[in-house]
Amino acid sequence: MRVVAASLAQRDIEGARRGLVLSLTDDEGRVGLGEATPLPGFSPDTADEDERALAELPGALGAIDLPLEDVTATASAIQRAIAPLSPQLRCLPAARFALETALLDLLGQRLGLPVSACLGGHRRHAEVRVNGLLTTSVALPEMLSRARALVARGVRAIKVKLRSRGEEGFARDLEALRALRREHPAIELRLDANAAWSLEDAPRRLALLAPLGPRFVEQPVPPELLHLLGARDVPWAADESLAVEGMPERLLEAEGCAAFILKPAMLGLLRAHELGQRAQERGLGAVVTHLFDGPVALAASCELALALPRPPLACGLDAHAGLEAWPEIPIPQLRAGGLVVASEQPGLGIRPWTA
Template sequence: MPTTPTPTPDLDQLLAAAHVVSLPLRVRFRGVTEREALLLRGPQGWAEWAPFTEYADGDAARWLGAAVEAGWGVLPPPVRAGVGVNATVPAVAAPEVEQVLARYDARRTAKVKVAEEGQGLADDVARVREVRRVLGPAARIRVDANGAWSVDDAVRALAALAPVGLEYAEQPCATVAELAALRLALARAGVDVPVAADESVRRAEDPLEVARRGAADLVVVKAAPLGGIARALEIIEQAGLPAVVSSALDTSVGLALGVRLAAALPVLEHDCGLGTGALLAEDVVAEPLVPVGGGLTVARADATRDAVDPAALAAYRVDGAREAWWRARLTRAHALL
């Protein structure tokens, strides 16, 4: 499907519209206890620009393209009114799993973080087993290793986790070549766990390589890292693989963009990873975009983008040095658009 480019606002417009916040998390996630984000007010509504702080300027520029599309462009129309959402379980100890899952009102699908630095396979197995115990036999459980395993480690880990019943394993290895080798190794070992590619799509120079090399059974896509909804839809169409829409520990504004992407997909077979608002202790809106009845609606997502709370922007504004860091980063990313 053709993409209509969104005119890029002048840098001065973006800087004038920028608000940088740091939001506390309920639990440690991806090694952090706070999530920094830059919010932009555009003529089409609020947008979020929040590439993780370790990302290079080239990655950050793609995220900025998504924010510009959200705040200054026209989003593709939805084809469904709402989407199903999974619960997310960080790499907590098994006794903490039930408390994490209690934050979600409907829990038919859960994504469980595994392969955390400083932990071992026994910790992962215990955590995933506890998720199964809490959610019951009918729930779908997916695991996410964020590329931390070697091929051999992934085969060993997934063989140990497969008896719990896995929907798929997300980014078990770091490279496309490793993912392709893993799929073959799992088949030879008789381990029936589909492989999903995440970082190998959203952080790749060539996001379609995983499809060409048969390295994944499905793709996990995030609107912001791919440059926006229109670009993400193009990549999904060209890949020809089932897609799961996920988030990047977004504020409710960023999650709303994820809902719009999921709602615009021609086919959506899996619950989406858009429930991470439950991991934030505070948000930029008075009524955070968290799932109700296991799902999120387009109407609620669109309303959320109009409901940023000025008091929250003021309360969670970063200090002068961090704000200057984000504004300098915005200047560099804008130059790459």
């Protein structure tokens, strides 16, 4: 298979954020889709940088040689095809995510298989649950009201982003979490400190959170320090640290690490799948999450969750308000009630469209 044409459509989302939808056409007329929507202030790349890198297609791509009977070879076939672009994509994970997604979409269509089956070598799960998302930056009554709505939808795991800063802020967050736990004693509670705690403060704060029974706290300390935290009263999970060179290998061996939080928009789709496999082989949990991006990226992230060797923990793949800025198109992997389901459609199951 050879890519003979490529095009980029743009979507202004809000503020300075911009999304890019990549369309690749192969020599038999199939069209594969990918998306690059970096998040300003969080992603290491920008939409302008991604656009420049993706504009070099398709001339820089090699041919994709894939025996039709060997679905397990899809990842290596894509890696060989994009090898000429690897230097440019090294620091542009959103562009890599878009390119890998579009190529997997093409190969899935060629093989008559969904992307999850191509990633996992025919292995895929029937369904994956999603987690709800709350933040302590809103008033407590509103936070509790949102929690009730999530539970009413059938969501069984809730992640709370701890937005307050300083000791007084942490005390307020702690009281809000206690109120949440009193109302929902059976819910699986996860917390996200967004790397805001120091290595000195983290052990004490984790001990104070322990009576609430959180499954883990995501990224309690800065990315380059996480492997030094060790086993604590509450397990912790790695998020931003996974993008630091050499850090995933340290974290696979680190005491206290409970899970890897896999954001393909920050890691690339194939890298995220690789890290998810390695984490599960070590007995760690895996959680796949979007980056509040558009429908193509969300569909690809759902396929990643369905492709992991073991069912992941409830994933951050629920529909979000940012999708309202995109054309309203069906995402075949998402179902009401907090479920990601295996699509029976080849590739991503999303037809070519104009952003």
